[in-house]
Amino acid sequence: IVNVWIRRYFWSNSNNSFWINVKGLGDDEILTAQEDVGGDEPSDWYQDSDSEYWYKWRDGHDDDNGLWRWEKYATVTLSGSSQQLTLANREPYSFVDQILITDNLTATPSGIVSPLQSPPETRICDKVLPIHYEQYVDNPSYFSGVDAIGPGGACMKKVEIKSTTANYNVGTSYQRSYADEIQNFANWFTYYRRRHQAMRGGLTAALDGLSGIRTGMFWFNDLS
Structure with a gap:
């Protein structure tokens, strides 16, 4: 069991949501922070064509728009030693710069978390995400198996x-x-x-x- 914290920035109350998926897990294994206080609605969960569950993270945010802030997304019961977490923008002025997954269920992060070691991110070339272009420009060592990433997020290989x-x-x-x-x-x-x-x-x-x-x-x- 782990807590998932997200360091996010919301431009305004009308731009404060993401789609979040933990591959292979649904609402039975994920207790969102909003649900924990009785506020989660069944309509916040959607199932895609691959039978994956996506949560519309939109309600219950603290009203401090315009500031970077750590916010707990959920307590997750993992089903194996390896799990994939995916965030997708739902509104244009919602940003994330760090995610913390911890088995210390009482810890609350603050400021910018500095990991002891920055593991390389394995680029999944069949899922093109434009945000990967900026991530690659800032930290090319976080990616492996590619020579460059195009502005649209597509993998590029040197030939x-x-x-x-x-x-x-x-x-x-x-x-x-x-x-x-x-x-x-x-x-x-x-x-x-x-x-x-x-x-x-x-x-x-x-x-x-x-x-x-x-x-x-x-x-x-x-x-x-």
Whole structure:
């Protein structure tokens, strides 16, 4: 049994909620702080298409909007040695910078908690979260298995094209030979490496194959 504390910042009373999920657990194993004082409503729990339970953490917050504050989310009965906690924004001006999970059920955190060791976060590339971009910029050592993260949160891997490597992306649906890969890079470099080139290339591809119409291009604004 552990307590889950969240250090959060709410811009206002109308921006003070998150979706929270502990993978594999539902409302039977999670006693939210709001429920503990008799305020939890059944409508605050939602089950997604994967049968995962998400809690709409929105009510019972202390009225100190505009300040960073530790707040207890729930007491959780864990079902194994490894559990995954996921937070998702429900409103745009709600922020989290630290989460504390502790088996000391009487402890109350304050200030910024400094862990004895910062373990690397294993990046799950099939779940793209834009917040991971900022996290990677601030603490790249917290992530493993990626070379970079794009602004949208997608994983990026460095690929070196060498004549000594016969095939790339082996075992995937987009496996390519060295000749295919070097040609792919040449196409990108020639036609798409700059934003205006990518725009022109996309426009040309959209019009390719059309017939019976007249098209033209003109400047919206020719000022630099």
